[in-house]
Amino acid sequence: MQAALNIIGDELKSVEQQFVKDLESDVPLIRKVGEYVLSSGGKRVRPALLLLAARLCGYTGDKAVPxxxxxxxxxxxxxxxxxxxxSATLRRGLASANTLWGNEASVLVGDFLFSKSFSLMVAVGSLDILRVLSAATTIIAEGEVMQLLCTGELDLTEEQYINVVRAKTAILMSAACEAGAILGEVTPERRRALADFGMDLGIAFQLMDDTLDYTATEEEFGKSIGHDLEEGKITLPLIHTLRQCKSDERDTIAAVIEKDEMSLEEFREVSALVKQYGGIDYAVASAQCYIKRCSDHLELFAPGVVKDALLELAEYVVTRSK
Structure with missing residues (x-):
């Protein structure tokens, strides 16, 4: 991330200030919950992607930060x-908002942030950007429902899972990059290239998240390890393991996934199978393939520090431990 921070560090500080301004509300709880979540240590990868994409496309105006x-x-x-x-209890190493204020407040403040986002998009004055970001939010919602439908589905294919990842995680990174390209008024080909860069980076990002659920400590990961497994989420390391393991081992995994609560011993048993059958290595190798594609997408752009920073940001995705 350091190369990116060297270029857009001041703008990211302005983004933080913009958060505080945009959270203005006559309802104190909205600001309280919003500031708690927004200040809880996120890496700001998505804002950084938009700012860098805009810079790469030669944009020098004042709309990138908002x-x-x-x-x-x-x-x-x-x-x-x-x-x-x-039903998460941790987020970025801290108590999740729903743990502190309840599910109702979390859902309603989330609704406020969504609604506020659209009014802020309109203020930017670009119908193209409004179209891209509104489409992205619709796809994210579809991705959430797709993931819900896939819960506990032991026969989930890799292709089906990647489709969930595209919708749930990667589309917003793609939209961030494409919005930066729209600000820079580049050719449709370059706009598509940046959107594709964001999409492949987003897929790689989620695949690495999948591995951290099995390999990181809670302190490193910032959320409960094994939570995906306990929730019945079939992620890529487990998909690969289920394709490779013996029938009795598959039954063991199925029994754990069907339980409402998972013991530490059960998590370790499934985690050992995932490692034994190379599920972690497979997911990491897949993520690296997507990062390679990220580099290919940027070949349309001339060499320079901004392009290098985007590529370094992509590499950060597959080397991070949290």
Whole structure:
């Protein structure tokens, strides 16, 4: 992330200030919950992508920072809703908002952030950007429902899972990059290239998240390890394991997934199978393939520090431990 921070560090500070401004409300709880989640240590990858994409496309105006704030507002709204759906207790190493204020407050503040995002998009004055970001929020909602339908589905294919990842996680990174390209008024080909860059980076990001659920400590990961497994989420390391393992081992995994609560011993048993059959390595290798594609997408753009920063940001995705 350091190369990106060297270029857009001041703008990211302005994004943080924009958050505070955009959270203004006559309802104190909205600001309280919103500031808690927005200040809880996120890496701001999505705002950084928009700011860097805009720079790469030669944009020098004043709309990138407000739009970067919008992107993080949308992301934060999805986190609030996700934690309610997943009954999560940790987020970025801290108590999740629903743990502190309850599910009702989390859902309603998430709704506020979504609604506020659209009013902020309109203020930017670009119908193209409004179209891209509104389409992205619709796809995110579809992705959440798709994931719900796939819960506990042992026969979930890799293709089906990647489709969920595209919709639930990657589309917002793609939209962030495409919005930056729209600000820079580049050719349709370059706009598509940046959208594709964001999409493949987003898929790689989620695949690495999948591995961290099995390999990281809670302190590193910032949320409960094994939570995806306990919730019955079939992610790529487990998909690969289920394709490779013996029938009795598959039954063991199925029995754990069907339980409402999972013991530490059960998690370790499934985690050992995932590692034994190379599920972690397979997911990491898949993520690296998507990052390679990210590099290919940027070949349309001339070499320079901004392009290098985007590529370094992509590499960060597959080397992070949280």
């Amino acid at each position: 739009l970067a704030s919008v992107i993080e507002f949308i992301h934060t709204a999805t986190l609030l809703h996700d934690d309610v759906v997943d």
